[in-house]
Amino acid sequence: MKDGWAQTVLGAVDAADLGITLAHDHVLMDGSFMYVDPPDSVDQHLADEQITLDNRGWVAYHWTSSHHNVHLDSEDVAIAELRRFVAAGGRTVVDPTNKGLGRDTEPLVRIAKETGAHIIVGSGYYLGGTHPRDMSDRAVDSIAEEIVTDIQIGISDTNVRAGLIGEIGCTYPWLPNEKKSLRAAVAAQAETGAPLMVHPGRDPMSPVEIVEIVDQEGGDLNRTIICHIDRTCTDRTWLRDMAATGCYLEYDLFGNESSWYPPNPGIDMPSDAERMEVVLWHFEQGLEDKVLLSHDIATKHRLHAYGGLGYDHLLTNVVPRLLQRGLSEAEVNTLIIDNPAQIFGFASADRSL
Ligand SMILES: [Zn+2]
Structure with missing residues (x-):
């Protein structure tokens, strides 16, 4: 049965108290799996440089080709950046960093205490390329049990519990073991009632197949989030069909204002206006x-400290534009308060630390 408490790294919080919530932003993350060499070999030296004003434009354009960029590795920077989100009225960050993305709960606990932000952390396995070597030998049940332990007991022998299952990584076409990870x-x-968040492959068919598997395996589509809709499909018929399944559609790439999308050069990244x-x-x-x-901040160049727009961008820049375009404050709150409270509240209060 679904209950109304969210599980943050500091314990259970009544979902009604989550306030303005970012549904998908990484606070600390090792994204080294994303790294690819610069498209032009004359730029290779830039891959090893620290980010400076001089190379920042290049890094922002080729954001997967800078080793420095693909790692959110500073607690101090994370604290300063989240303070700006809190100062702008923000309260909760859902950080779906999980296995394969360098999840480490201890710094998140310190960051939550320092900033006053609620942080909800993820569970399960990301894309196949980040799976551990023994993934092929693991049974669905054993992976599922590991996730249930994260949610109900604690992550890696700590008493910090995960507050969602995800982001579960799916490539398209599927990589070995990704379907197994999703089934788990x-x-x-099904066992915990926790929200399930799935990162789809970069093809409109990927969410279609994900939804089929969730449904066939007895999952609850009304408690399932498909991430990165903005870079996956903008066809209105497709969106209507996807919404009809009951799943949450997450537009989580706000602040990406460069149309060049290194992970999939075949599509243009939409703008915030779109x-x-x-x-x-x-x-x-x-x-x-x-x-x-x-x-979906996952690289340094998106942070204020490195010339980016930061975790407060939605509140500082996008919400005023949505209001200008005719949404009421209550309608905006549906998006950034009510909907997150609905999906991230699932636990009972007695799980409070
Ligand atoms: Zn993702």
């Missing part, structure tokens, strides 16, 4: 109750 995540969802347009379309269709917003 669905089993853990994201806002599709969010307004959800309201016109009466489909706003399953929409989540965030930035």
Whole structure:
């Protein structure tokens, strides 16, 4: 049975008290799996440079080709950046960093205490390329049990519990073991009632197949989030069909204002203007109750400290534009307060630390 408490790294919080919530932003993360050499070999030296004003434009454009950029590795920077989010009125960050992304709960506990922000951390396995070597030998049940332990007992022998299952990584076409990881995540969802967050492959068919598996395996689509919709598909018929499954559609790439998308050069990354347009379309269709917003910050160049827009971008820059475009304050709150409270509240209060 679903209960109304979210599980943060500091314990259970009544979902009604989560306040303004970023549904998908990484606070600390090792994204070294993302690194690819610069497209032009004359730029190779830039891959090893620290980010400076001089190379920052190049790094922002080729954000997967700088070793320094693909690692959120400073607690002090994370604290300063989250303080700006809190100062802008923000309260909760859902950080779906999990296995394969360098999840480490102890610094998150310190950051939550320092900033006053609620931090909800993830569980389960990311993309196949980050799976541990023994993944092929693991049974679905053993992976599911590990996730259930993260949610109900604690992560890696700590008493810090995960507050969601995800982001579960799926490539398209699927990589070996990704379906197994998803099946295990669905089993853990069925047992715990925790929200399931799935990172789809970069193809409109990927979420379609994910939804099929979640449904077939007995998962709850009404408690399932498909991330990165903005870079996956903007076709309105597809969106309507996906919304009809009951899953949450997450527009979590706000602040990405460069149309060049290194992980998939075949598509143009939409702008914030296009994201806002599709969010307004959800309201016109009466489909706003399953929409989540965030930035998916996972690299240094997105942070203020490195010339980026930071975790407060939605609140500082996007919300005023949504209001200008005709949304009421209550409608904006549906997106950034009510919908996250619905999906991230699942536990009972007695699990409080
Ligand atoms: Zn993702």
